[in-house]
Amino acid sequence: MIELVDVxxxxxxxxxxxxxxxxxxxxxxxxxxxxxxxxxxxxxxxxNFLQKMDSGKILMExxxxxxxxxxxxxxxxxxQEVICKLxxxxxxxxxxxxxxxxxxxxxxxxxxxxxVKKQSREEAREIAMDLLGKVGLLDxxxxxxxxxSGGQKQRVAIARALxxxxxxxxxxxxTSALDPELVGEVFNTIKALALEGMTMVIVTxxxxxxxxxxxxxxxxxxxxxxxxxxxxxxFSDRMDNPRxxxxxxxxx
Amino acid sequence: MExxxxxxxxxxxxxxxxxxxxFAPCVxxxxxxxxxxxxxxxxxxxxxxxxxxLELFHQVPAPGENEDGGVFVRSxxxxxxxxxxxxxxxxxxxxxxEILAIYPDNLEAQNLLRQVKAAQTPRWVRFLKDLKTYLPTxxxxxxxxxxxxxxxxxxxxxxGLFIALGRISxxxxxxxxxxxxxxxxxxxxxxxxxxxxxxxxPPMGLxxxxxxxxxxxLGLNYxxxxxxxxxxxxxxxxxxxxxxxxxxxxxxxxxxxxxxxxQTYKRLVPPVGNEFIALIKDxxxxxxxxxxxxxxxxxxxxxxxxxxxxxxxxxxxxxxxxSIFTVSFKKLEDRLGVYENR
Ligand SMILES: Nc1ncnc2c1ncn2[C@@H]1O[C@H](COP(=O)(O)OP(=O)(O)OP(=O)(O)O)[C@@H](O)[C@H]1O
Ligand SMILES: [Mg+2]
Numbered sequence: 274m275i276e277l278v279d280v281x282x283x284x285x286x287x288x289x290x291x292x293x294x295x296x297x298x299x300x301x302x303x304x305x306x307x308x309x310x311x312x313x314x315x316x317x318x319x320x321n322f323l324q325k326m327d328s329g330k331i332l333m334e335x336x337x338x339x340x341x342x343x344x345x346x347x348x349x350x351x352x353q354e355v356i357c358k359l360x361x362x363x364x365x366x367x368x369x370x371x372x373x374x375x376x377x378x379x380x381x382x383x384x385x386x387x388x389v390k391k392q393s394r395e396e397a398r399e400i401a402m403d404l405l406g407k408v409g410l411l412d413x414x415x416x417x418x419x420x421x422s423g424g425q426k427q428r429v430a431i432a433r434a435l436x437x438x439x440x441x442x443x444x445x446x447x448t449s450a451l452d453p454e455l456v457g458e459v460f461n462t463i464k465a466l467a468l469e470g471m472t473m474v475i476v477t478x479x480x481x482x483x484x485x486x487x488x489x490x491x492x493x494x495x496x497x498x499x500x501x502x503x504x505x506x507x508f509s510d511r512m513d514n515p516r517x518x519x520x521x522x523x524x525x
Numbered sequence: 526m527e528x529x530x531x532x533x534x535x536x537x538x539x540x541x542x543x544x545x546x547x548f549a550p551c552v553x554x555x556x557x558x559x560x561x562x563x564x565x566x567x568x569x570x571x572x573x574x575x576x577x578x579l580e581l582f583h584q585v586p587a588p589g590e591n592e593d594g595g596v597f598v599r600s601x602x603x604x605x606x607x608x609x610x611x612x613x614x615x616x617x618x619x620x621x622x623e624i625l626a627i628y629p630d631n632l633e634a635q636n637l638l639r640q641v642k643a644a645q646t647p648r649w650v651r652f653l654k655d656l657k658t659y660l661p662t663x664x665x666x667x668x669x670x671x672x673x674x675x676x677x678x679x680x681x682x683x684x685g686l687f688i689a690l691g692r693i694s695x696x697x698x699x700x701x702x703x704x705x706x707x708x709x710x711x712x713x714x715x716x717x718x719x720x721x722x723x724x725x726x727p728p729m730g731l732x733x734x735x736x737x738x739x740x741x742x743l744g745l746n747y748x749x750x751x752x753x754x755x756x757x758x759x760x761x762x763x764x765x766x767x768x769x770x771x772x773x774x775x776x777x778x779x780x781x782x783x784x785x786x787x788q789t790y791k792r793l794v795p796p797v798g799n800e801f802i803a804l805i806k807d808x809x810x811x812x813x814x815x816x817x818x819x820x821x822x823x824x825x826x827x828x829x830x831x832x833x834x835x836x837x838x839x840x841x842x843x844x845x846x847x848s849i850f851t852v853s854f855k856k857l858e859d860r861l862g863v864y865e866n867r
């Protein structure tokens with residue numbers, strides 16, 4: 274469905290993502306693990322066009338999207354409308370939620386459909402109520418984010434992304450900012466989504482969750498994919514990659 | 526016994542004679558020539574012998590029926606003036622009263638009497654009277670101050686927002702243009718800008734009414750200040766907000782309008798409130814370009830009356846304005862902050 278080919282991102286001399294290729298199939302759940310600073314967030318942001326890649330290709334349904342080349346052969350992002358259209362189909366859930374603080378839970382979820390998709394208030398409201406019900410927060414619909422717990426905020430953020438009816442959801446450490454007792458409710462929400470067949474790429478440090486969810490686990494280090502395999506491969510004793518082993522020993 | 530009685534008789538006769546011969550001429554002279562008394566008294570007054578002069582003035586009798594009262598009026602008037610100059614207000618008032626008893630329409634006496642009465646009332650009573658007299662003028666002028674403040678309060682945030690958005694936009698030329706604008710209008714005195722607009726533009730072919738010039742000067746100046754405040758507020762919003770808005774497909778401007786700018790409102794209230802309070806006071810500067818507002822009116826009245834309390838009164842009006850603003854901005858801040866957990 275979406276394919277990355279030799280994607281590179283540099284910050285000055287530093288290469289954050291180094292020739293990464295990734296094929297995301299419809300309905301697939303990909304979990305990316307790896308130490309801090311390995312380029313996971315940068316990779317997700319490039320899939321969502323929030324970061325501009327320096328070279329490589331992003332294909333959607335086999336077609337190159339999002340970039341064209343200028344006279345000197347450098348990659349240039351497409352016009353804003355094109356990018357926005359793409360972004361609205363690939364939504365991202367952030368570690369720090371980034372809910373809009375001046376809007377209630379319901380308004381947060383309604384905002385995308387209304388502003389981006391130009392849906393009517395009634396339509397947007399219906400979608401939003403439905404999604405808030407799904408993440409179990411219907412009773413908090415008129416509450417401002419500041420009065421929600423971390424877990425509740427993240428569930429609203431998930432509903433806000435879902436309201437765009439995306440074909441792909443990107444989760445960047447969705448539970449890292451949460452108190453341990455709140456992690457479960459967010460995972461359950463994501464799991465329920467997975468059961469519905471949503472395609473997703475999840476960056477997490479929670480190995481239990483990775484093992485349970487992943488169709489495919491990718492270990493990333495220094496901007497590269499060091500190891501790729503199904504969850505049995507990664508978490509079994511047969512795991513022989515020393516870098517992965519060392520990392521897993523530390524976090525498990 | 527006989528001898529004694531005789532002697533007493535002689536003594537009395539002699540005494541009467543002496544009295545008669547000594548004083549009669551004076552009395553006769555006074556009746557005969559009040560003009561001379563007046564002249565003599567005036568001479569004494571000119572020489573500085575006020576006590577002597579006053580005594581003589583008093584000797585001029587009231588005119589009889591069908592008699593010319595000119596000398597009498599003159600003498601009492603002069604006496605009244607001398608008393609007035611000596612701060613002996615009751616005597617001065619009595620002199621005027623004597624004239625007015627006979628000639629109620631005498632303007633000179635009426636005037637002096639009014640002055641005496643004014644001098645007799647304590648200063649603070651006079652000042653209070655002035656305050657009452659000039660309050661309507663001051664209030665009318667402060668209406669103009671308020672009009673200037675309100676117009677600037679509407680114009681400058683709107684323009685400030687546009688300038689701020691231009692400053693942070695990635696269009697270089699726009700950003701530099703507004704940088705220059707802010708650089709100039711924040712870096713020079715408002716007074717100079719007002720002078721330039723009002724006195725400097727006409728030679729270039731653009732003559733403005735004082736009001737237009739004042740609104741223009743205040744608007745341009747305050748837009749520059751507000752632009753910087755608004756820019757700071759926008760930049761203080763977590764960049765994650767822009768990212769989140771973009772991640773669901775919003776354009777830059779949609780994100781600005783719906784997500785970023787609304788979050789700045791509450792943060793803007795305190796600094797913008799400060800600016801507006803400064804604005805209330807800065808309107809006083811437009812008095813220099815022929816605008817009659819509170820400061821100018823107070824200044825004019827002060828120059829006419831030398832009544833320092835007029836300035837106090839103007840200060841109180843300014844304080845009322847600034848206090849109302851302070852309170853309403855606090856209220857507004859609380860209202861805009863409902864979504865915050867405190
Ligand atoms: N905007 C940026 N400018 C410069 N360097 C950046 C920028 N964003 C990320 N980097 C660098 O790129 C590298 C990868 O960052 P990234 O956030 O993708 O790591 P990560 O794998 O998500 O780490 P973490 O687990 O801590 O979230 C880091 O070394 C980081 O310092
Ligand atoms: Mg990260």
